[in-house]
Amino acid sequence: MSVGIFGGAFDPPHAGHVELARRGIEHFALDRLLVRVVEHPGHKPVATAPETRLRLARLAFASLPGAEIELDPFARTVDSLEALALIDPVFLVGADEFAALPTWKEPDRVLDLARLGVATRPGIDDRRVEAVLTTLARPERVSFFPIEPLPVSSSEIRARAAAGEPIDAFVPPEVAREISRLGLYRPVETGGAGGMLGRDG
Template sequence: MAAVSVGIFGGAFDPPHVGHVELARVGTERFELDRLLVRVVEDPGHKEVSTSPQIRLFLAELAFAPLDEAEISLDPFPRTVDSLEALALDDPVFLLGADEFAALSSWKDPERVLALARLGVATRPGFARSRLDEVLAGLERPDRVTFFEIEPLPVSSSEIRSRVAQGQPIDGLVPPAVRAEIDRLELYRRVDRPEDGGMLRGEPTEGTTPT
């Protein structure tokens, strides 16, 4: 029986957008993955989140639904290396973007990450390859890194949250099902608070929790 090829794609997904889905889709094809574990990090160690893990999981399930290989679940570990240790998979491919790879030296135990998983790094036209080569040159196992190109999609979760807070449309930036739930649950809207000048609404109103 042929070995099952497993990929991992993790993130805060606050919210998941079309760039996330495209990276997952192309990465799945490029590495001929049988399974893609989409891991929604409960409490990211490197960034703040605006919504609960359950809501981000719900949105991720909607966003990645078109990918038959995708299996969405919560990841209780803030750091990638700890998550990989717990999963204990047989040489999986960890998918990530070029920006994340460029910051690899700031990760917890990056060499151990490379021992536990190969890295599939999505690049895009216009991204400075010299930044990636510099990181690659500092690794003990650069052979564990494979670059693949994806269509450039200028979108970020922070931009989407900002647009929603300002009442601007996000059509085309997130999958339609995700946009519909952001509207229905009133996520990322700015509510007035005199003491802090306003904040993002990151939880649904009473009676509108996802099912």
């Protein structure tokens, strides 16, 4: 059985996340995809509680075949992979995250524990990707697959929600409805969710 892993803060999960996961499932013929919502990311602050981000992720990825969405208590990828102890899984990342691989905790150990499936899109600097490959002990453990460019980020969605602007074009409909229902990402003075401080890739 082929297993993939896709982790992140998902604050909130958006259309780009879903497209990356969908294409990863198709490209690597994955039977299961473990979507891991990182409870306390080590590399970025988060605006919402882990349980809320888990709820949003379950709504976002519900339509993907074989997707299993759970919280990840580990802030670092290598620690999460060690705990999962899967047989040669594919860890899905975007090309931007891959470019930061040398800053991850024990990147060569990550490649011992999992293959990397790197999503590429037009506009990514190939020189940055090639430079990372030259630093790895096992570059053959890295595979690339194309995705359609979707110019969207979680930070932009949070900013739009905070300004009261529509976000329907950037997140799955169920996610947009839940963000509106919960009043997420609105300024604190208007009764929105309180901040909560937050992983390498």
